[in-house]
Amino acid sequence: ACGGTTKNNSGGDTGGGQTQTTANPNATSAKDLKITFLPKQVNNPYFTVAQGGAQKAAQALGEQFKATGPSDADASSQVTYINTASQQGQNILLLAANDSNAVAPALKSARQQGMKVVTFDSDAAADSRDVFINQATAQSIAQSQVKLISDAIGGAGEIAILSATANATNQNAWIAIMKQELAKPQYANLKLDEIAYGNDDDQTSFQKTQGLLQAHPNLKGIISPTTVGVAAAARYLDSSSYKGKVALTGLGTPNQMRKFLQDGTVGSVELWDPAQLGELATYAAVALASGQITGKQGEKFKAGELGEYTIGANGEVVLGDPVTFTKDNVDKYNF
Amino acid sequence: MVIALAEVSKSFGAVRALREVSLTLTAGRAHALLGENGAGKSTLIKVLAGVHRPDSGQLLLDGAPARFASPADAKAAGVAVIYQEPTLFGDLSVAENVAMGRHPTRRGGMIDVAAMREQAEELFARLGVDIDPRRPARGLSIADQQLVEIAKALGSDARVIIMDEPTAALSGTEVRRLFGVVGALREHGAAVLFVSHRIDEVFELCQEATVLRDGGFVWSGPLHEQTPDSVVRLMVGRDLDALFPKQEVAAGETVLSVRRLTREGVFTDVSFDVKAGEILALAGLVGAGRSEIARAVFGVDKPDGGQVLVRGKRIRAGSPGAAMSAGIGFVPEDRRQQGLVLDASIERNAALASLNRLSRLGFVRSRDERSLARDWAVKLQLKFAHLTDPVAVLSGGNQQKVVLAKWLSRRPAVLIVDEPTRGIDVGTKAEVHRLLSELAAQGVAILMISSELPEVLGMADRVLVVREGRTVAELARAEADEERIVLAATGVAVA
Amino acid sequence: MKRLLRWESALFVLLVLIAVIGSAATGGLFLTGNSLFHLGLDVGEIALIALPLTLVIVAAEIDLSVASVLGLSSALIGTLWNAGWPLEAILPFVLVVGALCGAFNGFLVTKLGLPSLAVTIGTLALYRGLALVVLGDQAVADFPYSYTQFGTAPIPGTWIPYPMVLFVLLAVVFGLLLHATAFGRAVFAIGANEEAARFSGIRVKRTKLILFTLTGAVSSLAGVVYTLRFVSARADNGTGLELAVVAAVLLGGVSIFGGRGTIFGVILAVLVLGGLRTALILGDTSTEVLTLVTGILLLASVLAPAVTKRLTRGTS
Amino acid sequence: MSGTQDLALPERRRRAGGGMTAVRELGILIALAVVVGVTALVNPLFLSGQGIRDLLLNACLVALLTVGQTMVVITRNVDLSVGSVLGFSAFLTGDTFSVDPALAIVVGIGVGALCGLLNGALVAAGKVPSLVVTLGTLYVIRGLDYAWAQGRQINAANLPDGFLALGSAGVLGVPYLVIITVIVLAVAALHLSSYRSGRELYAIGSNPEAAVLVGIPVGRRVFTAFLVSGAVAGLAGVLWAARYGTVDATAGTGLELQVVSAVVVGGVAIFGGSGTVVGAALGALLLTTIGSALEVLHITAFWQQAITGALLLAAIALDRAVALRQAAALRRQSRGVSA
Numbered sequence A: 001a002c003g004g005t006t007k008n009n010s011g012g013d014t015g016g017g018q019t020q021t022t023a024n025p026n027a028t029s030a031k032d033l034k035i036t037f038l039p040k041q042v043n044n045p046y047f048t049v050a051q052g053g054a055q056k057a058a059q060a061l062g063e064q065f066k067a068t069g070p071s072d073a074d075a076s077s078q079v080t081y082i083n084t085a086s087q088q089g090q091n092i093l094l095l096a097a098n099d100s101n102a103v104a105p106a107l108k109s110a111r112q113q114g115m116k117v118v119t120f121d122s123d124a125a126a127d128s129r130d131v132f133i134n135q136a137t138a139q140s141i142a143q144s145q146v147k148l149i150s151d152a153i154g155g156a157g158e159i160a161i162l163s164a165t166a167n168a169t170n171q172n173a174w175i176a177i178m179k180q181e182l183a184k185p186q187y188a189n190l191k192l193d194e195i196a197y198g199n200d201d202d203q204t205s206f207q208k209t210q211g212l213l214q215a216h217p218n219l220k221g222i223i224s225p226t227t228v229g230v231a232a233a234a235r236y237l238d239s240s241s242y243k244g245k246v247a248l249t250g251l252g253t254p255n256q257m258r259k260f261l262q263d264g265t266v267g268s269v270e271l272w273d274p275a276q277l278g279e280l281a282t283y284a285a286v287a288l289a290s291g292q293i294t295g296k297q298g299e300k301f302k303a304g305e306l307g308e309y310t311i312g313a314n315g316e317v318v319l320g321d322p323v324t325f326t327k328d329n330v331d332k333y334n335f
Numbered sequence B: 001m002v003i004a005l006a007e008v009s010k011s012f013g014a015v016r017a018l019r020e021v022s023l024t025l026t027a028g029r030a031h032a033l034l035g036e037n038g039a040g041k042s043t044l045i046k047v048l049a050g051v052h053r054p055d056s057g058q059l060l061l062d063g064a065p066a067r068f069a070s071p072a073d074a075k076a077a078g079v080a081v082i083y084q085e086p087t088l089f090g091d092l093s094v095a096e097n098v099a100m101g102r103h104p105t106r107r108g109g110m111i112d113v114a115a116m117r118e119q120a121e122e123l124f125a126r127l128g129v130d131i132d133p134r135r136p137a138r139g140l141s142i143a144d145q146q147l148v149e150i151a152k153a154l155g156s157d158a159r160v161i162i163m164d165e166p167t168a169a170l171s172g173t174e175v176r177r178l179f180g181v182v183g184a185l186r187e188h189g190a191a192v193l194f195v196s197h198r199i200d201e202v203f204e205l206c207q208e209a210t211v212l213r214d215g216g217f218v219w220s221g222p223l224h225e226q227t228p229d230s231v232v233r234l235m236v237g238r239d240l241d242a243l244f245p246k247q248e249v250a251a252g253e254t255v256l257s258v259r260r261l262t263r264e265g266v267f268t269d270v271s272f273d274v275k276a277g278e279i280l281a282l283a284g285l286v287g288a289g290r291s292e293i294a295r296a297v298f299g300v301d302k303p304d305g306g307q308v309l310v311r312g313k314r315i316r317a318g319s320p321g322a323a324m325s326a327g328i329g330f331v332p333e334d335r336r337q338q339g340l341v342l343d344a345s346i347e348r349n350a351a352l353a354s355l356n357r358l359s360r361l362g363f364v365r366s367r368d369e370r371s372l373a374r375d376w377a378v379k380l381q382l383k384f385a386h387l388t389d390p391v392a393v394l395s396g397g398n399q400q401k402v403v404l405a406k407w408l409s410r411r412p413a414v415l416i417v418d419e420p421t422r423g424i425d426v427g428t429k430a431e432v433h434r435l436l437s438e439l440a441a442q443g444v445a446i447l448m449i450s451s452e453l454p455e456v457l458g459m460a461d462r463v464l465v466v467r468e469g470r471t472v473a474e475l476a477r478a479e480a481d482e483e484r485i486v487l488a489a490t491g492v493a494v495a
Numbered sequence C: 001m002k003r004l005l006r007w008e009s010a011l012f013v014l015l016v017l018i019a020v021i022g023s024a025a026t027g028g029l030f031l032t033g034n035s036l037f038h039l040g041l042d043v044g045e046i047a048l049i050a051l052p053l054t055l056v057i058v059a060a061e062i063d064l065s066v067a068s069v070l071g072l073s074s075a076l077i078g079t080l081w082n083a084g085w086p087l088e089a090i091l092p093f094v095l096v097v098g099a100l101c102g103a104f105n106g107f108l109v110t111k112l113g114l115p116s117l118a119v120t121i122g123t124l125a126l127y128r129g130l131a132l133v134v135l136g137d138q139a140v141a142d143f144p145y146s147y148t149q150f151g152t153a154p155i156p157g158t159w160i161p162y163p164m165v166l167f168v169l170l171a172v173v174f175g176l177l178l179h180a181t182a183f184g185r186a187v188f189a190i191g192a193n194e195e196a197a198r199f200s201g202i203r204v205k206r207t208k209l210i211l212f213t214l215t216g217a218v219s220s221l222a223g224v225v226y227t228l229r230f231v232s233a234r235a236d237n238g239t240g241l242e243l244a245v246v247a248a249v250l251l252g253g254v255s256i257f258g259g260r261g262t263i264f265g266v267i268l269a270v271l272v273l274g275g276l277r278t279a280l281i282l283g284d285t286s287t288e289v290l291t292l293v294t295g296i297l298l299l300a301s302v303l304a305p306a307v308t309k310r311l312t313r314g315t316s
Numbered sequence D: 001m002s003g004t005q006d007l008a009l010p011e012r013r014r015r016a017g018g019g020m021t022a023v024r025e026l027g028i029l030i031a032l033a034v035v036v037g038v039t040a041l042v043n044p045l046f047l048s049g050q051g052i053r054d055l056l057l058n059a060c061l062v063a064l065l066t067v068g069q070t071m072v073v074i075t076r077n078v079d080l081s082v083g084s085v086l087g088f089s090a091f092l093t094g095d096t097f098s099v100d101p102a103l104a105i106v107v108g109i110g111v112g113a114l115c116g117l118l119n120g121a122l123v124a125a126g127k128v129p130s131l132v133v134t135l136g137t138l139y140v141i142r143g144l145d146y147a148w149a150q151g152r153q154i155n156a157a158n159l160p161d162g163f164l165a166l167g168s169a170g171v172l173g174v175p176y177l178v179i180i181t182v183i184v185l186a187v188a189a190l191h192l193s194s195y196r197s198g199r200e201l202y203a204i205g206s207n208p209e210a211a212v213l214v215g216i217p218v219g220r221r222v223f224t225a226f227l228v229s230g231a232v233a234g235l236a237g238v239l240w241a242a243r244y245g246t247v248d249a250t251a252g253t254g255l256e257l258q259v260v261s262a263v264v265v266g267g268v269a270i271f272g273g274s275g276t277v278v279g280a281a282l283g284a285l286l287l288t289t290i291g292s293a294l295e296v297l298h299i300t301a302f303w304q305q306a307i308t309g310a311l312l313l314a315a316i317a318l319d320r321a322v323a324l325r326q327a328a329a330l331r332r333q334s335r336g337v338s339a
Ligand SMILES: Nc1ncnc2c1ncn2[C@@H]1O[C@H](COP(=O)(O)OP(=O)(O)OP(=O)(O)O)[C@@H](O)[C@H]1O
Pocket: B012, B015, B016, B017, B035, B036, B037, B038, B039, B040, B041, B042, B043, B044, B084, B396, B422, B423, B424
């Protein structure tokens, strides 16, 4: 045959490789490790909070900490920063990946030079990082989001999802499970009309909300499992005649959503504490760098005040269940 | 005295366009500014208009020294100018062009459109022309553009009106109307400065005159002290015949044939032949379509019909490359815009039409490029400092030599020269004429376009007169004289 | 010519300064092989596209659609790969498509006589839109390492990235094309005075058509490099890159009015911008400084000649 | 030059006379009507009160920016820095001056005008090409924005209700945003069509050399055009902050191309001399409406950009074709009549 390199015959040849060592749970925590914190983009308040948590943990452990990153959430813009961290001889990279694949080659070569990579919030290709700190299991997020919207619209009606970018790994995992959830009998009266993508950009999300509402006159509720999206959607509802008629839920920070929760535009949103996410990522990374864990399923490590965590399948660590914010409890939180 | 220049000088790089020229304009009198092409007339006018600031010398307004920092200043001082090249705004309506800078306004400063249109209509009526004030200025014929310019100047109620060859594109009736209007303006106390190459017009309209030659002041005084012949002698500074050393050459076979060439709206059914060793001149008024014919022959414009043949072989229309391969060379009328890449060096310009011959496998052999430029610079007695200097620094005549070098180095069988001596000083002019004459002697077929009748009469073996896009007369050297040509070109007998 | 040389010397001095200060500020990190390798990779696409775009701008035209052609070619790679095409067929195919995109720009500019600024703002949207139509929001990433190593690994035994080899080759080709051939002379003449070029028998339209086509082809080649480098074929790859490329070309001393500029200057400018970026990020300076410096350099590149001209005129 | 000419004139006048731009605007209006009509047939909600409100609101910011851009483009220049100016002004006013909406507007316009002043001074006094200058200031002003923002984001919760109302509330159901845009548009349209300094902008773009000869203060006019463009972008920045409630340092990135596209679709010649602000604003409305319509028609967003691009190309090709036909007709007439 004519042969050539095609999708079907190139196999899993993706290059890179990883050294396997064994964990020593009793090793002491290394000090003065150089930690780089690399969010999706530098001017996203969600990540600013996560950065605060990570920095707190780093100080507690006696490590050096710095944050850097691109000003836009482009797929490719993180690569330079990963390479730079590796050249600077940083020991640890805490990363929320914009594109799980685009960062993979850079991560692999950084790891070959001895850097430990812990992803949080949004994962990179599993073979390119050591551990992924998952904010909550996809299962629990998807289930509770569907339940929240169902409750808000009385269990029947058309709904839509306003997501971030179409290749955001976490979003897609959640959406997939939401679809399974919706197939269950108790949600038989809910109909998912459309999934729109606001690209985690405020203005785009704003206009997509508007588009959704026009395109689906009978829309009853919107789930926006992204902090940027849910805030933009809330603002659009707030300023439009749909306010009070269309329900909205999603993942949102208390500070951004406080106004809308209090004035009734939004009934409830949920989120984990991003500060804890950053904290946990730091503890996991330091444990890795100190040799206490290697990233294998079943290994355990201590995360300060957060307690002890166990590494699950695929090198994933789950932070815990999200908190639901309503107008009654939102004032207790400040992030 | 309204406005005057005292010992004004102005240079453009190496070109000394004006050398200590003085001029005085008086209220109620029309003053003629005379001189050959390139004598400095337009430059002087631009000094009066505030476009150029003199290098030295003084401008006097009502006897007091004044400075025009910009055309706006000159306008404010009551100076209105009709420039040689029309300066219209193609996108704007004719009425607005006439009103530009002094729109009639209503209370609150809003433009009064109706008044603006009426104003234009009234001015056109005074000039006896019928142009729709609402149409855009783009697409007006040269003559109509000139008329709009005149209306513009008339409308400004200026005390000084300067006209740089306003009649060049106009027909007899229009010229007559213009003169009537100028007469009326004079009676109202305006001072008029008038430039024209038509000597009879000058004597008809003006009371006094100033003559320039090569940027220098030659004579100034009341016109009644002069005759047309004496004025021309002042302008030229030498005997006319000596200027045109035309060699008699026996014409050879026909090289260039043009058959029923037509470009819609520009020229129609133009046919002629040029033989080896012959100089055929296209004469006619400015805007008659001569340049357009040359452009179509060379292929920069695509004709709508007809054909061009070289030695009997038809060449592809609309392709300068094809024309060049067939042996045609073309020295265009606008040297700075069409003939040269001003920012590029002398050698680059000289080689620009010969790039194919100078390169091997696409790579230019820069040694050959340089030697081509050097050879022709010597042959044409080019005055230059370095071959790598941009041509922009050369004087007009030397620039024209570079254009000639560019084409002569291709050894063309047919050379088209459009206004080959425009803006060239007298000495160089004679040299260009000698060159053309020599080329003809070597068997080159030459098609020459010139607006200078003496040049046409001195150089041409045959004269073809073009009027409004059609060939209206063909005159052999022996039967060609000024009167016949002007008659054919204007369709009006010279009064 | 003299002025240009002066500008290029200024760029060169700047480059040396960046190298020296960059090394000092980063504890010598800047001039390590590894860092230079990443620098080479980082500037790869901009450097490639800047070459043909230099010729386009010297000819007094502009092409703002280059980054969209890059994106379209990346999207096509992903789609065709998913469709089971072999990469050996995909790569030449997208280069042809890129050339066609460029030729379409050229067609609109030369045959219809439309201004290239407006045309390529239009095709900027059109080609990016087509990229989205072709691949949607997917990202295709399962390319084999035997290919992606060209975008991610250095040439074995050195710190030279493969795309740099491509760039050096093309830089030589475009440098010779612009500065040593009859074609290049024509490009300069067209840019400096299109009418005079036409009156000299230069085939203006054909020349421009070739320039736009070349730009399209090289932009799509940059798309290939980009896709392999990030191992990610996406429709939005390279969004906004056009301004960075134009900035590099202008910073290189190429006149936006045409007729002036050198490939050498543009290469220096690409290195200055890339070096500055690498040094700043290595030194943990925020990107805002880079954005600011890019702008200031651009302003300097146009103001410097204007100011020196005024000064010299004042003295003579 | 005889009696036949007079007979030929009336007809020739009607054909050659102005009205070209009006035709151009009519064309956009028709296109707009078709887009809205077809979409409304499929989904009547598109023409509901809320639907129309959204269409107008979406177009407002771009339309506002086209006003300044048109003035600049008419003079044969271009202002690529508008997106950055908008972003800077949005962050600055949202960050510091949002307490009092009126003060925010004044400060926003002031900041924008300062940026415009920089552009104008460089272009008019430095005599350097505006494309390069404004590409440079695009980066410089964005850099200042980043430096000021320091990674922060302004949320609706940080902004006083009075400020946010500027972006969403209105009088009698007409949003302030629309009112402000219409006022700016009307003032600019009146200035360009009926005031001397406005007409001189057209003259400058139509024939810069002649403009100097006629005594138009070219430098000052061009400078003013950039000043206005900056001020308008500054105003748009304030409104942006009020409308979206969330501002970070990237607000308005890439907006410049959208604005230039709208201006071109709206029939403003990219090389100056012709076009109107109303046409340009309609161009903005058409482009944003097509975006919304595609959404409502369930055409995936992916097509949106491709269609925008194709439309843009069609618009400039059409303009060119009309101009060529007109020129050819005039050429034939002027010769045909006098020959
Ligand atoms: N802007 C300029 N730059 C350089 N040289 C110039 C400029 N303007 C005029 N010249 C030169 O100055 C000299 C005088 O030109 P000018 O236009 O005044 O002549 P003129 O008497 O009006 O001729 P014509 O009868 O052809 O109109 C010429 O040699 C011309 O080439």
